[in-house]
Amino acid sequence: MFNFDVERFLKIQNGAASQKDAIDKALDEIEGKGGFKNLFLIGSGGAGILMMPAEYIMKTHSTLPVYREAAADFLAMNHKHFGPDSLVVMASLSGTTSETIEAAKFVKEKGAATISFVGHGDKPLAQATDYTFVNFAEDDTSCESFFMQFYLLIARIMNKRGEFPQYEAFANSIAKLPEGLLKVKEQVEDRAKAWADKHKDTPYHLLVGSGTSWGETFYYAMCILEEMQWIKTKAVSANDFFHGTLELVEKGVSVILFKGEDETRPMMERVERFAVQYTDELTVFDSKEFELPGVDAEFRGWFSPIVFATLLERVSAHLEHVRNHPLTTRRYYRRIQY
Amino acid sequence: MFNFDVERFLKIQNGAASQKDAIDKALDEIEGKGGFKNLFLIGSGGAGILMMPAEYIMKTHSTLPVYREAAADFLAMNHKHFGPDSLVVMASLSGTTSETIEAAKFVKEKGAATISFVGHGDKPLAQATDYTFVNFAEDDTSCESFFMQFYLLIARIMNKRGEFPQYEAFANSIAKLPEGLLKVKEQVEDRAKAWADKHKDTPYHLLVGSGTSWGETFYYAMCILEEMQWIKTKAVSANDFFHGTLELVEKGVSVILFKGEDETRPMMERVERFAVQYTDELTVFDSKEFELPGVDAEFRGWFSPIVFATLLERVSAHLEHVRNHPLTTRRYYRRIQY
Incomplete structure (x- = not known):
């Protein structure tokens, strides 16, 4: 594969999967100290x-209340559900994101239990939380690594609450995932190159996702196409698509669909039936097309965003090359003060 | 004001404000039947x-758990927090949005208490819920109407829980709001016309909002600029702005900021300090610039999105005119089957 190190990839993703026992132990300890109410x-x-x-x-499998907030919002908003009996999970690949570090300090002062997932153990976020899970990764490998670790955490939380008896089978599937993802990359390689060649000058993409895959859709639009390629995007969830954004679809407009395998798949199929009629620039990525050897079928819906992340890295690798625009080049981010 | 009926506007917005007692009564009845846990x-x-x-x-003022979900997602996802002791609040201006009607039937079957806010009493959604608040409005007047009614509802819910003793003062401020909004429209009229003239051929706008104003920012991008004017947009929250989308800002890129008056205002000021340096096409709408006679200062942060909705209607009125593109024209929405 173009510009790709197989061993490095497997090491990083297996590193994420191998956090299982440490995550487990941390949750046992937190439970021993009285647990948490949300x-x-x-x-x-x-990272958020x-x-x-x-x-x-969590919302579809657990009665434990969950609140996902951007660090800057959380710091400003005085969230009424947050308190000393909250468990706060934070993430930052660099471990240096200032708003997240500030939030970590704030929640620790308030007495809440804190967990962080980072790419580096010697950076401020790692040092600001009670339990720190370090798995080195960089932009090209961080999505899968984060997804797997977040999943191991929530799966164990739900398991301890009696809401997810499949936990061990799930962890086994996670352990099999890195090899499967490598096959996804190999399988998509030619298609990724062709897509990048075709779209190197496309100035705007409309990306649609749903359910478990909506986050990756949003992420790829904002953090890769916008931030790393300076290409305009609109990410729209399948539920919103028919309530506004559909009017932008016409011949020549690039529409990219991320068809996952959870219960929202019919919503994506509906978008696809529409889009195929009105644009000649439709791209459909369907996680169902990829085998994941050793992965239980019942978890595939959770793994769709990981499949998309891993195949999109192949798209990005070719895109930066044909556009002669390195993924690391920034106009502003961490280059100027703001 | 151009293409604007003062009496109609005041009648609709006063109609929203006057729902206070009926909302109050409905909540008393629901409480009498055992109340709700979320x-x-x-x-x-x-509408969502x-x-x-x-x-x-609610998240910043109340410990009552709140879940906002798109109807299509809600129907698919088997939300674990939903149950017979949930209070479900739904809205649809037309009262005919199919996913919302389906959701209403679903939640009623499950035994949850249901409230709807609609523009028409003789449509399916109105008939599918226990308590229906009808206030006629159309696209040009619905945002303020919905905002005011939603606010009266949550203010009373929080008041009954002992979390919002200012409820009566708040309701008085709501009652004063329609006249104030009319003055906002008058004050912004010339600016709205100038903006529309200048931007009639602008193909893309980047809109940024935060806190209470983020919803209106998202709404104006998707439901007005995209749906009604077929103009490409990116709506990005102030907390996300510095983590990707900022890289798109350069000379010639239209950036529109909605500076509200809640605790997230400093985040918008930060975006403004950045944007003013890197684009020459910056528009800043600041709710602080507008007087709202009779409105208590402490509620202004809640009212910022209402101020933005009302001033943006003036922008839209001029935009459709100079672009010769009626706001009611659609390619697909409710014109074709999908």
């Missing part, structure tokens, strides 16, 4: 957006 | 998006 998922930008599937799954 | 806010597209400020205010 769960806060806090990040800034991408990648918590969306975990939030969605 | 609140669901459900709509499709715009306009519930965002109410959701935000």
Whole structure:
């Protein structure tokens, strides 16, 4: 595969999967100290957006209240559900995102239990939380790594509450995922290159996703196409699509659909039936097309956003090349003060 | 004012404000039947998006759990917090939005108490809920009408829970709001016309909002600019702005900021300090610039999205005119089957 290191990928993703026991132990300890009455998922930008599937799954599988808030909002808003008996889960790949660090300090002062997921153990966020899970990753590998770790955490939380007896089977599927994702990448490689070649000058993409895959849809639009390629996007959820954005669809407008495998799939199929009629630039990524050896079928709906993240990295690798625009180039982000 | 009927506007908005006693009575009755343990806010597209400020205010003022879900998602997802002891609040201006009607039937069957806010009493949604608040409005007047009614509802809910002793003062401020909004429209009229003239051929706008005003920001982008004017947009919250979308800002890119008056205002000021340096097409709408006679200062942060909705209607009125594109023209919505 173009510009890709197989061993590095497997090491990072297996590193995420192997956090299982440490996550388990942390939750046991937190429970031993009295547990928690609700769960806060806090990040800034991408790291918070990648918590969306975990939030969605909790709402559909658990009665534990979950609140996902951007760190800057959380700091401003005086959230009435937050308190010393909240469990606060935070994430930052760099471990240096200022709003998230501030939020970590704030919640610790208030006495809440804190967990962080980071790419580096020697950075401020890692040092600001009670339990820190470090798994080195970079932009090209962080989505899958975060998704897997967030999932291991919520699966165990729900399991301890008696809401997810399939926990061990689920963790086994997670352990099989890195090899499966590698096959996804290999399978999509030619298509990713062709897509990048075709769309190198496309100035705008409309991205649609739903359910567990909505977060990855939103993330890819804002954090990759906008931030790393300076391409205009609109990410719209399948539920909103027919209430406004559909009017933008016409010949020549690039529409990208992320068809996952959870209970919202019929909503994506409805968008597809519409879009195929009105644009000649429709791209459909369907997680169902990819085998994930060793993964139980019942968890595939949770894994769709991970499949999309891993195949989109292949798209991005070719896109930066044909556009002669490195993914690391920024106009402003961490280059200027603001 | 151009293409504007003062009496009609005041009648509609005073109609919304005058729902106070009926909302109060409905809540008393629901309480008499055992009350509710959480609140669901459900709509499709715009009607659901306009519930965002109410959701935000509940999270910052009340310990009652609130869940805002798009009707289509809600129907698919098997939400674990929903049950017979939920209060479900729904809205649809037409009263005919199919996903919302289906959701109303579903939640009634499950035994939950139901309230709807509609523009017409003889349509299916009105007939599918226990308590129906009818206030005629159309696209140009519905935002303010919905906002005011949602606010009266949550203010009374919180008041009954002992979380909002200012309820009567708040309701008095709501009653004063229609006259104040009319003055906002008059004050912004020339600016709205100039903006529309200048931007009639602008193909893309980046809209930023925060806190109570984020919902109206999202709504104006998707439901007016995209749906009614077929103009591409990106709506981004102030908390996400610095984590991706900022890279799109450069000379010539239209950026529209909605500076409200709640606790997230400093986040908008930060976006403004950035944007003013990097684009020469910055528009700042600041609710603080507008007097609202008779409105208590402490509620102005809640009313910012209403101020923005009312001033944006003036922008839209001029925009449809100079673009020769009626706000009612659709390619697809309710014109074709999908």
